[in-house]
Amino acid sequence: MTDNVRTVVETTEKEPADKDVPRSLFSDAWRELKHRPMFWISLGMILFFVVMAAVPSLFTRGDPTEAILKLGSTPPSSSQWFGRDLQGYDIYTRTIYGARASILVGVFATLLTSAIGVVIGVIAAFYGGILDTIMMRITDIFFAIPFLLGGILFMSSFPNTKDSTYFAVVGKVVLVLSILGWPSIARLMRGSVLQVKPNDYVQAARALGASPWRVIRSHILPNAWAPVIVVSMINLGAFISAEASLSFLGIGLTYPAISWGVAISDALTYIRTAPWMLLFPSLFLSLAVLAFIMLGDVIRDAFDPKTR
Amino acid sequence: MRGTTRTVAVAVMSAAALLAAGCGSGSGSGSTTAGKDGGEITIHGCTPENPFVPANTNETCGGNVLDAVLAKLVHYNPDTAAPENDIADAIETKDNQTFTIKLKKGYKFQDGTEVKAHNFVDAWNWNRDGKNGTLNSYFFDPIEGSADMDCGPGADKKPDCTAHPAKASKLSGLKVVDDYTFTIKTTEKVSNLPVRLGYTAFAPLPDSFFADGGKSFGTKPIGAGPYTFEKYDQGSQIALVKNKDYSGKFPGHADKLTFKIYTDTEAAYKDVQAGQLDLLDSIPTSALAGDKYKTDLPDRNLNKPVGVFQSIAFPKATADPTYQNKDLRHALSMAIDRDTIIKQVLNNTKKPATGWVSPVVDGYKAGACGDYCKYDKAKAKEAFTKAGGYNGTITLSYNANGDHKAWTEAVCNSIKDALGVTCVATPIAEFSDFRKQINSGTMKGMFRTGWQMDYPSIENFLAPLYGTGAGSNDSGYSNPDFDKKLTEAAAATDPATANKDYQDAEALLAADMPVIPMWYSTATVGWSDKVTNVKVTPFGTFDLSAVSLK
Numbered sequence: 001m002t003d004n005v006r007t008v009v010e011t012t013e014k015e016p017a018d019k020d021v022p023r024s025l026f027s028d029a030w031r032e033l034k035h036r037p038m039f040w041i042s043l044g045m046i047l048f049f050v051v052m053a054a055v056p057s058l059f060t061r062g063d064p065t066e067a068i069l070k071l072g073s074t075p076p077s078s079s080q081w082f083g084r085d086l087q088g089y090d091i092y093t094r095t096i097y098g099a100r101a102s103i104l105v106g107v108f109a110t111l112l113t114s115a116i117g118v119v120i121g122v123i124a125a126f127y128g129g130i131l132d133t134i135m136m137r138i139t140d141i142f143f144a145i146p147f148l149l150g151g152i153l154f155m156s157s158f159p160n161t162k163d164s165t166y167f168a169v170v171g172k173v174v175l176v177l178s179i180l181g182w183p184s185i186a187r188l189m190r191g192s193v194l195q196v197k198p199n200d201y202v203q204a205a206r207a208l209g210a211s212p213w214r215v216i217r218s219h220i221l222p223n224a225w226a227p228v229i230v231v232s233m234i235n236l237g238a239f240i241s242a243e244a245s246l247s248f249l250g251i252g253l254t255y256p257a258i259s260w261g262v263a264i265s266d267a268l269t270y271i272r273t274a275p276w277m278l279l280f281p282s283l284f285l286s287l288a289v290l291a292f293i294m295l296g297d298v299i300r301d302a303f304d305p306k307t308r
Numbered sequence: 309m310r311g312t313t314r315t316v317a318v319a320v321m322s323a324a325a326l327l328a329a330g331c332g333s334g335s336g337s338g339s340t341t342a343g344k345d346g347g348e349i350t351i352h353g354c355t356p357e358n359p360f361v362p363a364n365t366n367e368t369c370g371g372n373v374l375d376a377v378l379a380k381l382v383h384y385n386p387d388t389a390a391p392e393n394d395i396a397d398a399i400e401t402k403d404n405q406t407f408t409i410k411l412k413k414g415y416k417f418q419d420g421t422e423v424k425a426h427n428f429v430d431a432w433n434w435n436r437d438g439k440n441g442t443l444n445s446y447f448f449d450p451i452e453g454s455a456d457m458d459c460g461p462g463a464d465k466k467p468d469c470t471a472h473p474a475k476a477s478k479l480s481g482l483k484v485v486d487d488y489t490f491t492i493k494t495t496e497k498v499s500n501l502p503v504r505l506g507y508t509a510f511a512p513l514p515d516s517f518f519a520d521g522g523k524s525f526g527t528k529p530i531g532a533g534p535y536t537f538e539k540y541d542q543g544s545q546i547a548l549v550k551n552k553d554y555s556g557k558f559p560g561h562a563d564k565l566t567f568k569i570y571t572d573t574e575a576a577y578k579d580v581q582a583g584q585l586d587l588l589d590s591i592p593t594s595a596l597a598g599d600k601y602k603t604d605l606p607d608r609n610l611n612k613p614v615g616v617f618q619s620i621a622f623p624k625a626t627a628d629p630t631y632q633n634k635d636l637r638h639a640l641s642m643a644i645d646r647d648t649i650i651k652q653v654l655n656n657t658k659k660p661a662t663g664w665v666s667p668v669v670d671g672y673k674a675g676a677c678g679d680y681c682k683y684d685k686a687k688a689k690e691a692f693t694k695a696g697g698y699n700g701t702i703t704l705s706y707n708a709n710g711d712h713k714a715w716t717e718a719v720c721n722s723i724k725d726a727l728g729v730t731c732v733a734t735p736i737a738e739f740s741d742f743r744k745q746i747n748s749g750t751m752k753g754m755f756r757t758g759w760q761m762d763y764p765s766i767e768n769f770l771a772p773l774y775g776t777g778a779g780s781n782d783s784g785y786s787n788p789d790f791d792k793k794l795t796e797a798a799a800a801t802d803p804a805t806a807n808k809d810y811q812d813a814e815a816l817l818a819a820d821m822p823v824i825p826m827w828y829s830t831a832t833v834g835w836s837d838k839v840t841n842v843k844v845t846p847f848g849t850f851d852l853s854a855v856s857l858k
Contacts, residue, residue: 086714087721159737269593273597
């Protein structure tokens with residue numbers, strides 16, 4: 001990691017104003033990122049989806065639960081931009097409101113997996129020995145569970161009931177994705193910490209009698225968590241698509257949540273007669289996943305130029 | 309259990325005399341000429357649930373095959389569903405309680421033995437015998453002595469035949485008079501017994517069946533029907549060949565019938581388009597949407613009403629007393645826009661119900677439900693206000709393994725729109741769970757129900773569903789006047805009087821609304837360009853005696 005920092009410094013030497021200012025890994029990455037158009041495009045898209053999730057009423061005045069059956073399956077027009085689905089719901093409104101579930105699932109699953117993964121990874125790598133062995137074997141066990149199969153098993157074992165609230169429905173999907181998603185982060189974190197641990201400044205801090213907590217917090221973590229941030233960002237997109245897959249199978253998000261995955265599943269039968277029912281939710285899902293994966297990509301490039 | 313995803317397969321043979329004369333009515337087939345004899349016809353099949361034992365076959369996968377192999381006392385006219393004598397020469401009764409059945413001579417099982425009276429009596433005794441535990445044993449319940457055939461309940465309350473054997477192993481109401489005559493005595497008066505005798509479970513069984521309790525029969529059934537069972541290749545096909553010794557009136561044209569087994573209707577549909585499959589009994593939803601199948605299979609499709617009635621039932625009073633309010637029931641019924649739902653969601657595969665009896669049966673009278681089954685937002689709201697509204701969320705449960713999600717959601721949206729009350733369609737994963745909750749009376753809120761007729765009679769749409777304590781009375785409905793009318797109808801010796809009584813009974817349902825009538829099902833079928841004269845029975849199956857190669 002320290003080597004990488006030096007590389008970044010060398011490549012950015014052209015700007016003499018910053019030459020003597022000591023820079024952290026993150027400020028280096030930032031200097032790199034702000035010149036990349038891809039970063040701004042993906043960030044813009046993400047911002048767009050986040051605003052859509054937070055305040056859908058900014059984008060549409062429609063009511064996502066209002067079904068006008070008489071207009072069911074009518075194609076897009078000026079009064080209904082994306083057309084209507086089988087039940088007569090306005091697809092534009094439904095698609096806007098569907099962002100919330102996907103973003104919530106993506107963000108919270110990422111936060112939770114990162115939290116679990118970082119804690120396990122740091123403890124295992126920092127203390128080593130028997131603790132490391134036990135923790136890594138547990139990680140291996142979870143790692144061995146196929147992601148989608150595990151999700152299907154969990155969701156069909158604990159189905160939603162009619163009284164489930166919005167947050168219970170979403171929370172359950174977050175939980176299952178987190179249970180199955182943390183091992184990769186834990187492994188990554190462990191590897192990263194093992195790389196940082198032998199460095200002189202860590203040894204120095206220990207020699208000066210710093211507590212383990214202080215060593216981890218001030219010396220190890222800031223230098224070890226770049227890979228986790230990169231992978232988490234890419235995972236966020238993967239979680240959104242995993243949620244859509246589970247919802248598509250009818251076991252992920254259910255009523256009262258409005259979800260792109262459910263909309264895609266419902267529309268599949270009518271692909272020949274009403275393709276717009278399938279097109280728009282799929283398009284939004286793809287864009288959202290793409291935005292997070294693109295952002296992950298540029299961030300990785302910034303943190304780790306060698307892989308470019 | 310008589311359920312709703314259960315489908316009952318019944319006779320598929322047809323009036324051969326008509327067809328032989330080359331003037332088959334060929335409704336909708338686009339061709340009125342009878343085609344040539346011989347050749348092979350392939351039919352969409354599916355994996356039978358059980359071995360081919362008539363009393364254990366209550367779904368169409370095995371039932372369609374058995375119906376081509378077996379002959380019964382009567383068979384149903386493919387156009388009118390009226391019973392016509394097949395093996396029976398005459399079915400006589402004076403009091404609707406003792407029936408004398410005379411058989412035609414010369415009918416032979418495919419193993420060469422002749423069909424005699426004892427083949428019926430032995431078969432029915434075996435089918436009803438408690439220790440055989442057959443799925444269709446309830447068909448024999450009206451016969452005297454049937455109660456003595458049940459095993460006593462064991463420790464787990466299920467019938468236990470080792471600890472508590474049944475009192476009798478023969479139905480006391482069945483008596484062989486001579487080789488070609490036997491009598492049936494029923495416990496109560498039954499005016500429509502002859503109509504019931506065309507069901508698969510009433511088929512005669514050869515003596516060889518009883519040698520090993522139906523084990524070898526289950527793999528290779530033997531009947532007196534127009535086709536002989538040749539072989540069953542598990543998971544791929546079931547092959548039948550023409551019965552050379554068939555002496556009945558309803559033979560088929562093709563020399564060979566092959567039921568090709570598909571797990572996916574989409575694949576079967578593509579095969580019909582490509583000419584790889586001749587007859588398909590259910591068009592997949594993707595092709596129904598926007599009537600695509602009509603352009604995919606021009607002049608090779610048909611949509612015909614079948615004996616299935618769909619409804620929305622109310623919870624029993626013990627589960628939720630709110631729904632006992634009749635105004636609330638009427639309000640909910642009038643709040644449902646049946647026509648639009650059928651058009652938009654169900655691709656016109658249903659006909660809006662105007663009563664509780666399917667139009668395919670004799671005695672059907674339109675409009676029994678009157679204005680209560682017509683969509684009227686204003687009237688619905690008025691009745692809803694009169695009922696005092698509904699506190700909370702109305703739920704409509706459905707079994708998620710059937711294709712019910714879209715229409716239940718549409719019904720709820722319609723109710724929401726008309727009455728301004730929240731309504732949620734709630735899935736219950738498994739059909740068995742769904743039925744368990746209904747039967748135990750723990751189902752809260754409304755739930756979907758459906759009824760496929762066992763035999764084509766107006767009685768079958770009323771007595772088992774709304775009679776006090778009847779087997780499939782899911783809403784726990786009880787009305788002494790209704791029960792009285794049913795008893796009167798069962799005692800009527802003249803079919804017209806019986807039908808009139810049943811119609812009067814049905815009319816009583818409108819005021820109480822035990823279930824909300826939704827729609828009658830239709831069968832939408834398609835066929836390849838190789839076959840002609842395709843007809844569909846009121847049971848939604850193909851008339852295999854009519855169809856032939858071009």
